[in-house]
Structures are given as C-alpha cells and as structure tokens.
Amino acid sequence: MSKTYTLEELKKMKSRTDVDRFKSTSEQEIMEQSISDPDTPYLTDEELGELSTPEERKKKDEKEK
Helix, strand or coil: CCCCCCHHHHHHCCCCCCHHHHHHCCHHHHHHHHHHCCCCCCCCHHHHHCCCCHHHHHHHHHHHC
C-alpha cells in the first residue's frame, strides 16, 4: 500500500530523520547493516565485471557514433 504526495505536500512535511544517529553511524556499522539486509543484492565477480561507470558508457557511445 503506498501513498502519493505532491511536491508541495512533501515540502511541508517535517523530517523524521535522526540526524545525530545518522552522523554518528560508522562505516563499519553501515557495512554490517547492509550485509544483514535481505534485500541487498550480492553480485558475483562476473556480474560486477559487467558493470560500467557513466564515463565508460559515454566513451563507448562516442566510439560507436
């Protein structure tokens, strides 16, 4: 179930972000949270090798022209 908001409604909403908690979270904690998240995709080395950066794609597109 989802709700749609207008831009104006979003602008009026108060943030519920815990800024202090956000700022105090270490890289290690972020990694641990990511690993424990069942929705995190774990790609194989082969799959990772298929990925490219925007710059690489742009160069490839320019070569193909």
